[in-house]
Amino acid sequence: MSAHASTVDPKKAELWDTHHHSHDVISTRTLGYFLYLLSDGMLFATLFAAYGVLSYQHSYFGGPTPAEFVKPWYTFAQTIALFLSVLAYGFGMNALKHKNKSGLINGMLAAFVLGVVFLVLDIHDMSHLYSMGITIASSGGMSAFMVLTQVHATHIFFGLIWILVMIAQVMTKGFTEETVGRLLTLRMFWHLQAVIWVFVYIFVYLWGYIS
Amino acid sequence: MLVDLPGGWSPLLGRLAWSQIPYANPILAPLFVAVVIGAIILLGLITYYGKWTYLWKEWLTTVDHKKLGVMYIIIGLVMLFRGFIDGLMIRTQQVWAVGPHSTGVFGSLHGYLTPFHFGQVYSAHGLIMILLAATPLLVGFMNIIVPIQVGARDMAYPYLNALGLWITAAAAALIMISLFVGDFAHNGWFEYAPIFELQYSPGVGVDYWIWTLQLVALGTTLGGINILATVIKMRAPGMTWGKLPIFVWASLSANVIALTSFPALQVALALVAADRYLGAHFFTAGMGGNLMLYTNLFWIWGHPEVYFVILPAFGMMSEIFPTFSEKPLFGYITMVLASMAIAGVSWLVWLHHFFTMGAGPYVNTAFSVATMLVGIPTGVKVFNWAFTMYRGRLTFNAAMLWAIGALFLLLIGGMTGMMLAIPAINYMVHNSVFVVAHFHSMLLVIVYAIFGSVLYWFPKVFGFKLDEFWAKTMFWLFSAGTALVFVPMYMLGFMGMTRRLEYVFNTSWQSYLDVMELGIVVYTLSVLAFFILLYVSIRDHAKNRVGADAWGTSRSLEWMTHSPVPFYNFAVLPHVNERDELAWRRQHGIDQVRPAHYDDIHMPNNTGVAIIMGGLTFVLGFALTWRIWWLCIVSLLAIILLMIIRSFKGDPGYIITGAELQRMEEEAYRREAQIADSHHSHPVSGGVVGNAMAYQRNDSSK
Numbered sequence: 001m002s003a004h005a006s007t008v009d010p011k012k013a014e015l016w017d018t019h020h021h022s023h024d025v026i027s028t029r030t031l032g033y034f035l036y037l038l039s040d041g042m043l044f045a046t047l048f049a050a051y052g053v054l055s056y057q058h059s060y061f062g063g064p065t066p067a068e069f070v071k072p073w074y075t076f077a078q079t080i081a082l083f084l085s086v087l088a089y090g091f092g093m094n095a096l097k098h099k100n101k102s103g104l105i106n107g108m109l110a111a112f113v114l115g116v117v118f119l120v121l122d123i124h125d126m127s128h129l130y131s132m133g134i135t136i137a138s139s140g141g142m143s144a145f146m147v148l149t150q151v152h153a154t155h156i157f158f159g160l161i162w163i164l165v166m167i168a169q170v171m172t173k174g175f176t177e178e179t180v181g182r183l184l185t186l187r188m189f190w191h192l193q194a195v196i197w198v199f200v201y202i203f204v205y206l207w208g209y210i211s
Numbered sequence: 212m213l214v215d216l217p218g219g220w221s222p223l224l225g226r227l228a229w230s231q232i233p234y235a236n237p238i239l240a241p242l243f244v245a246v247v248i249g250a251i252i253l254l255g256l257i258t259y260y261g262k263w264t265y266l267w268k269e270w271l272t273t274v275d276h277k278k279l280g281v282m283y284i285i286i287g288l289v290m291l292f293r294g295f296i297d298g299l300m301i302r303t304q305q306v307w308a309v310g311p312h313s314t315g316v317f318g319s320l321h322g323y324l325t326p327f328h329f330g331q332v333y334s335a336h337g338l339i340m341i342l343l344a345a346t347p348l349l350v351g352f353m354n355i356i357v358p359i360q361v362g363a364r365d366m367a368y369p370y371l372n373a374l375g376l377w378i379t380a381a382a383a384a385l386i387m388i389s390l391f392v393g394d395f396a397h398n399g400w401f402e403y404a405p406i407f408e409l410q411y412s413p414g415v416g417v418d419y420w421i422w423t424l425q426l427v428a429l430g431t432t433l434g435g436i437n438i439l440a441t442v443i444k445m446r447a448p449g450m451t452w453g454k455l456p457i458f459v460w461a462s463l464s465a466n467v468i469a470l471t472s473f474p475a476l477q478v479a480l481a482l483v484a485a486d487r488y489l490g491a492h493f494f495t496a497g498m499g500g501n502l503m504l505y506t507n508l509f510w511i512w513g514h515p516e517v518y519f520v521i522l523p524a525f526g527m528m529s530e531i532f533p534t535f536s537e538k539p540l541f542g543y544i545t546m547v548l549a550s551m552a553i554a555g556v557s558w559l560v561w562l563h564h565f566f567t568m569g570a571g572p573y574v575n576t577a578f579s580v581a582t583m584l585v586g587i588p589t590g591v592k593v594f595n596w597a598f599t600m601y602r603g604r605l606t607f608n609a610a611m612l613w614a615i616g617a618l619f620l621l622l623i624g625g626m627t628g629m630m631l632a633i634p635a636i637n638y639m640v641h642n643s644v645f646v647v648a649h650f651h652s653m654l655l656v657i658v659y660a661i662f663g664s665v666l667y668w669f670p671k672v673f674g675f676k677l678d679e680f681w682a683k684t685m686f687w688l689f690s691a692g693t694a695l696v697f698v699p700m701y702m703l704g705f706m707g708m709t710r711r712l713e714y715v716f717n718t719s720w721q722s723y724l725d726v727m728e729l730g731i732v733v734y735t736l737s738v739l740a741f742f743i744l745l746y747v748s749i750r751d752h753a754k755n756r757v758g759a760d761a762w763g764t765s766r767s768l769e770w771m772t773h774s775p776v777p778f779y780n781f782a783v784l785p786h787v788n789e790r791d792e793l794a795w796r797r798q799h800g801i802d803q804v805r806p807a808h809y810d811d812i813h814m815p816n817n818t819g820v821a822i823i824m825g826g827l828t829f830v831l832g833f834a835l836t837w838r839i840w841w842l843c844i845v846s847l848l849a850i851i852l853l854m855i856i857r858s859f860k861g862d863p864g865y866i867i868t869g870a871e872l873q874r875m876e877e878e879a880y881r882r883e884a885q886i887a888d889s890h891h892s893h894p895v896s897g898g899v900v901g902n903a904m905a906y907q908r909n910d911s912s913k
Binding site: 008010013014015016017018019023027028029031032035036038039040042043046047049050053054058059060061063136137139140141142143144146147161165168169172178182 | 368371435436437444445447471473474475477481486489490491495783784789795796800801806859
């Protein structure tokens with residue numbers, strides 16, 4: 001019935017796996033983590049959609065709009081900090097290729113410090129807004145602004161914890177299949193957050209500034 | 212920044228207080244007593260028979276995908292029963308509370324449920340049936356069958372698999388505890404803006420709803436990643452994409468939907484939570500909020516979700532029909548394309564849930580056409596199944612009856628779906644019970660496919676068949692119930708009866724409601740038949756034992772290993788040569804060829820971390836619901852710490868030596884030969900249901 005029914009000779013066919021093909025742990029894990037990052041991307045896509053719907057003039061209900069308080073140069077400093085952090089992580093991963101443990105840890109530490117700079121700038125920005133009386137409860141538009149930017153900041157926060165954990169694991173365990181796999185997945189995570197930040201910067205800060 | 216709460220709040224207990232326990236409720240209080248007595252008896256029995264160690268070692272800490280799948284299915288069946296009781300309560304209230312002269316008891320003006328209580332019942336019914344009955348049942352089957360069908364020893368991430376199960380269990384526990392502590396949401400399973408806002412729904416019902424759904428969404432996303440990675444990475448040698456069993460394709464398409472759509476739900480719920488907890492204005496009526504943003508976000512997930520649950524059901528039907536028609540599946544490639552097409556189109560139709568939003572003729576037309584497009588791949592599937600049966604050697608056993616029943620229901624549900632896709636008709640019957648009857652027809656397709664699969668795959672998992680007589684009795688009772696409940700419901704919908712009425716104002720609808728009540732009584736009999744089915748089958752299990760190929764006409768890889776499936780699935784992984792590998796081997800007389808020798812294999816260790824994580828997510832959900840902030844922080848920190856500790860420890864797994872494998876395999880072959888003999892002499896004794904699926908691992912091998 002099926003079109004290719006007799007392409008294999010049953011008398012000579014190989015019936016059992018005799019070659020011990022083993023599954024590559026690192027590639028299986030990175031694939032799974034890539035799939036998770038797709039869902040993370042969908043999460044941000046939905047938040048951007050909500051922000052788009054709630055960034056009309058009437059969404060701010062006569063209250064403050066991003067055009068009144070956004071400072072693109074301030075958030076540009078955040079951009080530079082985050083991008084340098086990704087770059088430092090990249091240098092660290094380059095050291096991994098040469099099995100250079102201290103090079104990797106230095107790169108990770110630099111990535112961590114720069115990530116902290118990003119987060120401190122964000123917290124300072126938020127407390128500044130709070131002191132001006134601008135909160136998540138100000139209007140629908142401000143709710144969307146706050147949640148989108150702070151969900152991204154939360155991702156950065158957990159990324160920083162993860163970087164510390166990985167530094168500790170590399171120091172105690174060295175380069176095992178597990179730690180190397182996690183360094184790769186953390187790298188994907190860190191890159192994605194930087195990419196998302198590009199969208200946040202353009203659509204929330206730059207667009208908010210000019211609109 | 213936190214909102215002002217109506218009612219009391221204390222730092223220690225949050226909003227929790229004695230007054231939140233409904234001990235004066237004439238329905239809930241006796242139920243609570245019954246549940247407590249039942250739990251004490253159950254725990255007592257486990258202690259009496261000394262089964263705690265067994266339970267902990269073999270089930271609660273397991274990472275075996277088959278056992279996890281069985282536990283998913285048990286959760287699904289328990290919640291299906293709970294949802295059914297809710298349905299029984301809804302039907303009984305509606306048949307009782309008709310017209311101004313109907314009586315009322317328990318503080319209700321008409322019927323026996325107050326409007327607030329009735330609202331909780333139908334909200335819980337909807338949420339439970341879709342997300343805590345259908346979803347865990349389907350995820351359970353995917354968990355059990357997909358790895359075996361692709362010829363793997365386990366899922367790609369066994370620990371993540373256990374984590375997904377225990378998070379789902381936490382969600383089920385959270386919605387069950389809302390019965391006895393506080394209230395559940397009373398605004399419908401998908402809620403509406405702005406009635407779910409704190410000022411209109413000040414209780415904890417909506418909060419229970421938020422965190423239950425968040426947990427289900429998390430668990431399902433994790434499970435989806437696992438199945439996708441398993442199919443992509445763990446296929447046996449020789450199994451190219453064109454040789455993938457059709458159920459695996461169905462699972463793949465379904466989980467593509469799950470992975471991409473559940474984040475939208477999580478965001479929608481998080482924004483509702485931001486409104487209720489932080490005073491945000493996403494969905495408020497004033498302050499710049501947007502009511503329809505919620506409805507859109509919810510259904511952007513909601514419509515893909517219904518295809519997420521129906522695609523695996525289609526996959527199950529595609530496995531049952533060929534086996535009992537003794538023919539290969541007709542149109543394999545079109546079946547695969549149709550699954551993928553349905554998964555794709557699922558993203559383009561969400562607005563048909565609210566044509567009445569008033570988006571205008573162009574938007575409504577676009578979504579109407581997109582919705583009708585779904586009919587094309589679905590029609591392809593229906594014809595493929597029909598042609599699979601055409602001129603086949605049909606066996607009308609119970610599994611086949613359920614599959615054929617699903618096919619008929621799909622026709623009814625699909626045709627009424629096409630009607631609803633036309634905005635002009637949709638405006639007339641919007642929010643009527645016609646819509647309710649339509650989506651119940653569709654969801655019953657899933658239930659039929661699930662019961663068919665329970666019968667079809669039960670012998671694979673437990674090693675013996677279910678009783679045919681009681682399975683068929685259950686099928687006919689269930690089908691009679693379906694007809695009696697939903698045919699009048701379609702008619703009432705056309706007469707203008709709206710959904711969710713706790714009081715039916717039109718007395719001329721009484722006779723239809725009477726028929727529906729009769730239907731739900733027949734349904735109750737079918738539930739009874741199901742319990743008898745389980746009892747009779749377990750009692751007679753020694754008589755009904757089966758070998759590897761339980762049906763003799765099965766086609767795919769799972770029927771090549773022993774029944775019950777050993778914990779390592781395949782002692783030696785098969786090399787796949789054809790699409791229907793087993794059918795091909797049987798046809799050429801090489802299905803009995805055994806591997807020449809056994810090599811060492813590597814298996815993952817059990818872990819208690821997953822169930823502890825599940826417990827912590829339950830505590831977190833409960834603490835968030837009741838706003839017990841210290842407990843939220845403690846449980847969240849515990850979850851993070853546990854993740855870090857687990858990542859430091861890792862799992863080296865363990866090795867089963869080739870010699871031990873050979874011993875276990877020979878034991879299994881010996882038992883199979885015994886079963887073959889017993890079919891013309893005496894039943895095989897030994898083995899209990901609980902020990903199924905594993906020739907207990909020899910402890911010395913650790």
